Amino acid sequence: MLSLFLVALASATLLPGGSEVWLARQxxxxxxxxxxxxxxTAGNSLGSMINVGLGRYARRFQHRRWFPASSQGLARAERWYRRFGEYSLLLAWAPVIGDPLTVLAGVFRLPWWRALLWVVVAKGGRYAMVLYLAHQWLAPLCA
Structure with missing residues (x-):
């Protein structure tokens, strides 16, 4: 179980990972x-909350030359985030866009408890679906 937790945690950060495959294997x-x-769900949610924390911390460096987003890019992201808001975290489970959404939640200072609520709903829903699909499709192969 510890390995599942660690793989799920790493998969939720900006590191690549395959927590769904590991979950199905387990x-x-x-x-x-x-x-x-x-x-x-706990491991992946914790990883996403690390991203939220990184976003909160990174904002203080926005005027540095090496900061990865320009002022215009940050303004565009802020407009997008203000439009869709915290509900965008329901897509935190999605490949490619999920991790940046959690970082944006931190950059734009979404309260911790609200970020955690939406992330747990999103991640828990995804893992419930993975387990359901494993039961439907993998049961004959696992016997």
Whole structure:
């Protein structure tokens, strides 16, 4: 279970990872479904909250030359975030866009508890779907 937690945590940061595959593997090995869901959701949510924290911290360097976003890019991101707001974190599970959304939540100072709420809903929903699909499709292969 610790390995699942660590893979899920790393997968939620800007590091690449394959937590869904690891989760399905653990399911095939007969681990309890509820515990798998809880561990994967907790690890992945913690990783996303690390991104939120990085976003909060990074904002103080926005006027430095090496900062990865220009003032115009940051203004454009802020307009987008103001339009869709914290509800955009329901897409925190999505590949490619999910991690930057959690960083933006930090950059634009979404309260921690609200960021955590939306992230847990998004990540928990994704892992519930992965476990459901594993049950539907992988059951014959795992026997």
């Amino acid at each position: 399911w095939c090995l007969g681990q309890p479904v509820g515990m798998l869901w809880l561990v994967a």
